[in-house]
Every structure is written in C-alpha cells, then in structure tokens.
Amino acid sequence: MRKNLIAGNWKMNVNHLEAIQIVQKLSYRLDVADYERVDVVVCPPFTALRSVQTVIEADRLAIKLGAQNVDWHDSGAFTGEISPLMLQKLGVSYVIVGHSERRQLFGETDEVVNTKARAVLGAGMTPIVCVGETEEERDGGAAEAKVGSQIRESLAGFDPEAIASLVVAYEPIWAIGTGRTASADDAGAMCAFVRDQVREMYGEAADSTRVLYGGSMNAGNVAGLMAKRNIDGGLVGGASLDPDTFASVIRYWI
Numbered sequence: 001m002r003k004n005l006i007a008g009n010w011k012m013n014v015n016h017l018e019a020i021q022i023v024q025k026l027s028y029r030l031d032v033a034d035y036e037r038v039d040v041v042v043c044p045p046f047t048a049l050r051s052v053q054t055v056i057e058a059d060r061l062a063i064k065l066g067a068q069n070v071d072w073h074d075s076g077a078f079t080g081e082i083s084p085l086m087l088q089k090l091g092v093s094y095v096i097v098g099h100s101e102r103r104q105l106f107g108e109t110d111e112v113v114n115t116k117a118r119a120v121l122g123a124g125m126t127p128i129v130c131v132g133e134t135e136e137e138r139d140g141g142a143a144e145a146k147v148g149s150q151i152r153e154s155l156a157g158f159d160p161e162a163i164a165s166l167v168v169a170y171e172p173i174w175a176i177g178t179g180r181t182a183s184a185d186d187a188g189a190m191c192a193f194v195r196d197q198v199r200e201m202y203g204e205a206a207d208s209t210r211v212l213y214g215g216s217m218n219a220g221n222v223a224g225l226m227a228k229r230n231i232d233g234g235l236v237g238g239a240s241l242d243p244d245t246f247a248s249v250i251r252y253w254i
C-alpha cells in the first residue's frame, strides 16, 4: 500500500559538477524494476539543484529531486533564504524539514518546522519532516516523549488530506553520522510509534503516511531495517554520497 522511499541527504557536500556525476552514475546502476519498487530521491545542496534538475530532465530519469531546507515565505526581504515557490519551479518534489542538524545548529523549533512543512505542502511539494531523540533522552527513557511531542507540534494544523502524502523521518540523533545504527527492532518500534501518533491526530490517513528511518543506514543494515512493517524507507546521509553504495542501499532486496 505504501511505496518505499529512499532519499539521499547530501548535506553540505558536493559542488554542482560532482552532483551531476553522482546522479548520472547512480542512474546507470538502477533500472525500471528499482524505480517500481522504490521512490528514489536525491537532496543536493541548493547550489546543485538546477544542475541535477537538468540531468534528470535531459536523461528522463525517474530519480526525484529533493531540497534540504526551505523558508516559508513566498518572497521578500529574507536575505539568504530560499522560498517554496523557487524550489517548486526547479522541479523539486520533496523538501526535508526540521532535520536535527537544523534544529540543533540553527535553532529551528517545532513551530518553525510546522510553518515550513505547511508552506511546502502549500507549494505542492512533499515535506519530509524529521524527528528524533538525543542519546541522553533515549538513555533516560524519554525517546517516545520527545518524538511524540515533536510529531504533535510539527504536524499540527495540517490539511487532513495532506497526511496520506506526508513523509516523516525518524532519525535518532545518536545514530546520525556515527556508524551506530538503531537496531532494526528499536527503529521499527519507534517508526510504529510515529505512525500511531500521526493516527491519533489524523486517523487512518496515517496508514498511508510514509515513515522513514535515518541514522547510519548503509548497504549492510538496510535490509534488516526495511523488513520492519512500519519502516517505509530511509533517509540516508553518508552512504548516499557514493553512487555504488547508494545504489546498493536502494537495491536492498537483491
């Protein structure tokens, strides 16, 4: 019922020329059967979006384009920001909102994340809303409390019709960039919890919401994670920068 989705978050890596190469190499390694099974998304830095869009269009690739961040205004005096309409015009279909690095390093609150996610939906794109607990919170038994409140506040006031197309990424902060993946059981339980929270807010539309796991996902652990009923894909950082590795993650069932 839910199509799997694997998104590469390249973070602040690669220039536009390197981005073109990664997408071209990735596309050589994937075929129709892969795209039927998995929605494949790449999220380059803003400076590479136009170049990657051009490759996708010229070569008619089924890879979808994502952005890593966005402002919520349509336009105006917001020096350095990028609007949802600008991204939409570039053929962007997914926008990561509220990544833990933005929350921790750039002070994004649940309220900001909520405003951004609604602006993304308003521009006809799909937000990938990120949630996740710190190591301290997990050790203190507060992982569900933290993620539950992030879900309630980040997803408040959405048009219920948007919930089915929504993507939520559960990314435990202690697993990001550390090589320490959550066990498949723990990740599966937290993704089930995320879906339950969305269901409490919006009812059965939550059964269509895609819930991704993120945090040191790689070619070696992806199959175990994807075997969990409530994990519909991954938000992949480091392992998405190498086209061979990322293709192996996408083809996890082979």
Ligand code: 13P
Pocket: 009, 099, 171, 175, 176, 177, 178, 179, 214, 215, 216, 217, 235, 236, 237, 238, 239
């Ligand atoms: P890593 O896969 O590098 O741990 O990054 C995960 C992440 O933050 C994806 O958004």
